[in-house]
Amino acid sequence: MASTLDLTPRASARGVGSNADTIVYGYTAAGSAFERATHPDYFGWLEHVRSAAGCTRPIRLAGQLLTVDASTGRVLEQRHTDGMPDATIYTACGNRRATVCPSCAQTYQRDAFQLLRAGLVGGKGVPESVAAHPAVFPTFTAPSFGPVHVRVVKRHTCTNRKRCDCRAEPCHARRATDPAAGLCPHGRPAVCWARHESGDAVLGRPLCLDCYDHDHQVVWNLFSGELWHRTKQAAERWLAKLARRRGIPRVEIVSATGKTRKVPPVRLSPGKVAELQARGAVHFHAIARLDGVDPHDSDAVVPPPAGFTVDDLVDAFRHAAAQIAFHTPPHPDRPEGWLITWGEQLDIRPITTGLDGDVTDGMVAGYLAKYATKSTEATGHTSTRLTADTIGDYADPDGDHTARLIDACWRIGRPTGTPTPLSQRPRPGFVQRWKCPDCGTHTRYAACPVCVAQRQASLDTDPTKACSANPYARLRRWAHMLGYGGHFLTKGRRYSVTFQLLRDTRVSYRRHEDQAHEHTAAGGPPADHHDDTALIVGTLTFAGVGWHTLGDALLANTAAALARERRITGREELAHELATTADTMSAAA
Template sequence: MTPRSQVAEGRVSALTAAAKGPIALTEEVIGEMVHRAAGADYRPWWRAVTGTGFCSNPIHLHRRHGLIGDDRLMLRCGNRRASVCPPCSRLYGGDTWQLVHAGILGGHYGVPTTVAEHPMAFVTLTAPSYGRVHAAGPNAGQPVDADRYDYAGHVLFTWWAPELWRRYTIRARRLLTRLLRDRGHDPKRVRLTFLKVTENQARLIPHFHAVLRLDHAEPVEVGDGRASEPSVIAPPVGTDVTSADLAALALQAAAETSVLVPDPTTATGTRRMSFGAQADAEPLDPSLPVAVRKKIAGYLAKYVTKSVTDHGLTARRVSPQVAHDRQVLAGLSPHARAIITTLTALADAAPEHYSAMVRWLHTLGYRGHVTTKSRRYSLTMGALRAARALWRQQHPTGSEEPSAPAMSGDRADDATSTDTAEWTYVRSGHDTRGDYLLTAAAATAHLEQLWARRDAREAERMGIP
């Protein structure tokens, strides 16, 4: 067994590994790996590691039952950021792809294929320009002239972006109601649903990509005079609103959405925030080839794992002290540093409005979720996890899931669905650097296997022996 003291001090997670740089294969680390592989507890440990999908930063839970019962459980961290946990972020990206895919094309998870016939638009909402930035090269996204870059505007846009999106959805729904009334249709029979994904741009400001879709708003008849469950997604009836109409409406809503916010850097003490002029809306016509729709689904999912914090700050939460921590700041680009400085300055200048900014330094001031959707857009992540858990129950051999994302095993979902209350959190990360490396190597090997299998299937389809 590994000595206790070493377990306490040598705990390795993706976070500490990232902070300390790659783990060197020293004699000590090799010793840890050999110790693990030769140890009596290797098998249960390996089963647990496999069960987490080779998570880089597993969470350890513990529960007692009866007098001597003592269960331990290792869960995947579930972090969607590739910089924190590559295996978990792949799973999250895969889940999102399925969510988007089901919402655009249907055909699985209870979403009918007729969903592809609904009027739909793919919308991109950008932030305004706060100063010229380098378009390409090693300085891509960095201001050309940092002294003249409007950092207060940049930070305030990021801070208020979730509110701007909320107002945008309200505006779009109002415009739709007006359009339907103008055409003599009943607005209550049509529902506008959204799926939004946040992209962190190179200039470190959020962009929104969204699919807007029209659904029938009431329960529909499903035969025998029975009404469907309200959750059934059905094409809107009694309306001639097209995908092109929806795209036009989406752009108009973007232009008409704004929010007046406190800004201690202006003479009036306020500033009106709105989206940038580069808004774009593409009608997703039902006649579009399936391949194009699939591409859009993949495009949206890609942004989910593209880390909002791919700027050097990897911790989930960064304490306010980070703004004064030279070592942390030295690892960031001058642009990211200036944003953090601006966040703390605004918090100081207007604490009555912005004191909370110091708690969001790790996301450079972005408070929103990476993915949001209206309730009825498609299946929920929860439903997806439940489906995965059920599939595993029925296929206990540990074989690969049919259509599921890259990883197998997801004990976290099982635990949360059955008996979370009894479990207590013990710690997260791997016990030793050796364990961490063994797991990381297994994750890579597993991925290569998946790719090889995919290639083989592809070759088979194309008739290549």
């Protein structure tokens, strides 16, 4: 029995072994695991850590748990973590990145799949009538910032794109009448006749690093969320104009303030996932569902007016993608700003519900959920948030492609304001001596200097307020993400349910699934189960990160890996059984 994760530190994503902060001397990891497994309370410990068993960096909490009757306020039960195994409570880190924590990322991926699919077929609080709404699957890409190595297959003959072995076209073929025609302005080759394989390391790398516009790319990543927002608004305006041309009246609704206003009879309910390509540019995979508007309940999900089809959605997004473009605010390095627009590659496919069709609801939800757990791994860069002390380890203006992108983020995101010299500042006028009611400072200044300094310090450390003066300041905060600081999965409020609802449902299920567990509960005899009127009040504090020993990490991660394999095998067997049953029924028909 061996753990599925390494027990030694790594430079990119630290393994479980590196998180253990207590070393059992005289034992190897296997010996420490054997010692834990021979303890009488081993099954109690395993049950105690079950919720965080597969987490690479679980969070340890210590404190007191009180079970209180909600109606009377009487304490029904009192427990302290000192009486539990390891004197702590383990909780999963909840990281969505698969390279950081595979177990938590898998949970996030499954929640994302259920969330996205519910918006297409209904369920979990979403009406099943949404399956009949028109829906499309658009993919928006970034423009070209310079030629990069690519793999282009004009006609696929493979059955599995993940293991595609089709013959690719030459990367950058060019006919040249003279030898100089194949060189860039920096004297480097501007052609590439190689037919790259799927896993070639040069894919996404520029042909010439000096010709590539790294500044434009990181700024585009920064403003790509605003570009998507404007594109969605433009598509909704196009659909509203289409409804007006077809004679469909606007709908009167009552706002939250009690005022009556008229709105278009159709609206979009989108969801999108951001993906970083190998070149480090963001592109978006989206789901757009067309809904109607209920005049009596503006939050209700109702079908659109009759006559609207998937073709109308396709036309709306094509029109919006070609129309939307804007320039960023001025910057000292580029006073005219950078142009933010979509690339030429735009793919919009209709979504069909069920098992028939080229793009089904299950395929789209699975595709987007898979990319929701990825980050900058495609570029070969993985790091935490960079600071002035660590930026030198990753940024290099003369380095490789990723190092130049990080350098561009740090350079463009620098403070651009120049303070006024002291000799040119106006001398403040004094007033009669007074006492500040907030801090008690006696001063003759019109404003308390202590409070002003504290407010300024809070502004300097608050990224949301600091960015109001310099729109490029966020580039330094998100330099480790190559400039992209948005969420990797977002959705409209009416599209589907929330992650919080799915997590609360899972917690409620786990609280009741093991009420008759045969093993001894962690920390003593089985606790009394109270009704739904009981509240659990915890006064827990942070006690550390990581497993207690290397052996604990080995046991916990191995148990979680075996559980994941059982679930995967069960799903595969169930899918095979359903497919066999469907084939038998179709043959009998």
